[in-house]
Amino acid sequence: MSGKHNGALDLGLIGNCRVAALVNRQGRLVWWCYPNFDGDPAFSRLLAGEEEKGFCDVLLDGMVSSHAEYQPNTAIIRTTLTDAAGNAVRITDFAPRFPQYGRYFRPAQLCRLVEPIQGLPRVTLRMRPTHHYGKPCEAVAGSSHIRYLGGDQALRLTTDAPLSYVMQETPFALKHPVSLVMGVDEPLDESPEQVVRSFLERTRAGWYEWVRSLAIPFEWQDVVIRAAITLKLCSFEETGAIIAAVTTSVPEAPGTQRNWDYRYCWLRDAYFVVLALNRLGATKTMERYVDFITTVAVEGAELRPLYGVVPAMDLTERIEPDLAGFLGHAPVRVGNQAVEQVQHDVFGSVVLAVLQSFVDQRLPHPGDEGMLRLLESLAERAARCAFVPDAGIWEYRGRQRVHTHSAMLCWAACDRVARIAARLGHGDSAARWRKEAARLREGILREAWSERRQSFTGSFGVDDLDASVLLMHELGLIEADDPRFVATVDCIGRELNVNGHLLRYAAPDDFGVPETAFLVVKFWYLDALAAIGRRDQARALYAELLAARNSFGLLSEDLHPHTGEMWGNIPQTYSMAGLINTAMRLSMSWEEGLCRGL
Structure with a gap:
């Protein structure tokens, strides 16, 4: 077991919005969940x-030596390995994703x-897949492929590399390119080389087209593009x-x-992703997420914090x-008790x-009366539960x-439903939800304020600081120039600061005193x-x-404030969304940037 990982999270992400894999700087695929x-x-080496x-x-x-990097504006990684004599090999890794037959092909x-x-x-060439979370697979060679057995679904490697060399992990002279297709247990329609090269060109073109549609800020363009692709993946x-x-289980x-x-969908985290991509004009993720919401948020049903x-x-x-x-830091958990x-x-x-x-006129299927009824049922529960104890954002x-x-989010539910109802011409309903929102706002601003701390705190009647209250202005609960909000920003920036990084909170929780800084709260602070x-x-x-x-260009969940090393699951959508949202706020405008010169 090691407390210092020497870049073990220096990983790149490839994927196609169905599967995702992590590649290290030597071109080793260390994580890939299959088939979703x-x-x-x-691949469980991580x-x-x-x-x-x-x-x-x-x-x-x-x-x-080795060098790995993304092809710009894509989810394709190229790794170059070089030996002492100058011989070199290039590895190109990607997951196929491109339009085909009126929909996206993403096997x-x-x-x-x-x-x-x-x-x-x-x-x-080595391939050592596992099944059932760490058990080695049995490899069985076919005519032009190897099947890896033991899991609920067989995994197939189809390749034009010598199968015996792959099976026996035998070194050989690489005189010409070899192609590998790993995944679903189905034969290819063409040779591995034809399939990989065709998929590569079409996948590259698909990412170029998607990135071209983004409304990126003038500054930090490469940062925002990489973050947007990561969120999309x-x-x-x-x-x-x-x-x-x-x-899972990177501590x-x-x-x-x-x-x-x-590896699941938290309703809270998903909102931040939708917000970030919407700000870039990539609204299709929101549109698909609305479909997901209408599946899980059935009227009268309990709404869970997360779903598969x-x-x-x-x-x-x-x-x-x-x-x-x-790095030997057990346990490896599957599932999440927060459910x-x-x-x-x-x-x-x-x-x-x-x-x-409800307000974006570009959308072919905008919010309607049916969606408003669903949201009103959620606002009903929000109004009832706002001041009822729960596990909170940090899932104690x-x-x-x-x-x-x-409580802030319950207020936001009532406030936004009031606005939606007014927009759709439901004056009585809008008035009702405005009244509920006013009641909740008054209670929050009264009960969450600590005179001793001169700050809003993480829970009512308790003086423990919590960085999530930095979202008060973002949500519209309080004006930025309100002295209480300014004092809160100062207090949190001072009291939760450790060596220039911010903790979520400093009070002990179920596992003791937090040790690492939670990256997204630093973005909220900015x-x-x-x-x-x-x-x-x-x-x-x-x-x-x-x-x-x-x-x-990726961020995980946490950063150790003394070593500077990343910890926590990667890439963390909270953190990547923070890169986008903060860049959009802080960047100079395109007009200003172009006038100042390039």
Whole structure:
């Protein structure tokens, strides 16, 4: 077990809105759940401790250097390996995704192209998938493919590389390119080389077209584009679900057992993703998410904090013993106990996520009377539950309180439903919800304020600070120039600061005192600084956050304030959405940028 991981989360993400995989800087595929985001990890090396299992890689004899990067504006990663004699090989990794027959083709497949680009490199192709969370698969060779058995679904590798060399992990001279297609147990219609090259060109063209449609800020364009692609890759297009991260059980901090499964759709997290992509004009993710919401938010049914990408999936938490954990930090959890919790912010999270559908005239299917009725049923529950104890945004397992953030989101549900009702011409309904919103706002501003702290706090009647109250102005609950909000920003920026990074809260929880900084709350802090007129300070701190990204431009959930290393699941959609939302606020306008010169 190690508390220092030396770049173990320096990983890039490839995917196609059905499956997602993580690639390290040596071109090793270390994580891939199959056949969906929340499926059994065929590549589980990320969580295998010191065991060499659950991966696919290319070993170059005598390798002395490696370089990996995204092809700009795509989800395609190219890795170059070089040996001491100058021989070099290039690995291109991607998941196919492109328009076909009037819809998107996105199979449960990964593609890999391995090409000699200098000299005569000598390589070993290794593929060691696992099943049932860490058990090695049995490999059975066919005529032009290898089937890996043991899981609920067989995994197929189709390749033009010598199968015996792959099966026996035998080094060979790479004289010409070889192609690998991994995934669904179906034969290919053409040769592996034809399939991979065709899929590569069409996938590249598809990403270019998607990125071209984004309304990006003038500054930090590459940052925002990479974050947007990453968020897109975390949307499960088939159902519209948006997952919080593609991994499970990368701990928030070493040795803490704060290991959680984030491969599911949290209604709260999904709102932030929808907000970020909407600001870039990428509204289709919201439209699909609205479909997901109408599936899970049935009138009268209990609304859970999270759902599987297929909503009926059982998310009961369990521990898998065959994986030793990230750097040996067990346990590896599957499912999430938060599914059993009461979290009252779910009502506002849903309303806020679908709000734009009622006002955006570009949409072919805008919000309507039926959706308003559904949202009113959520507002009813929000009004009843706003001041009832719950587990809160941070999902405390051992206590319940009236959490300020939960109450704020309940207020937002009533406030936005009032606005929607007024827009659709329902004056009486609008008046009713405005009255409810006013009642909740008055109670929040009274009960969440601490005279001793001179700050709004995380729960009613308790002086513990909580960075989630920084969202008060963002939600519209309070004006930015209100002295209480300004004092809160100052207090949190001072009291939750550890070596320049922000904790979510500093009070002990179910697992002790938090050790790592939660990245998204630093973005909330920067947004609050900009709102109260400290834009230059916010821009300087934003630059510091950009420096915390890994070499692929990704952020995880947490950052250790003393080592600077990332911890927690990766890529964390909360964090990636923060990159976008804050950039949109702090960037100079296109007009200003072009006038100042390039």
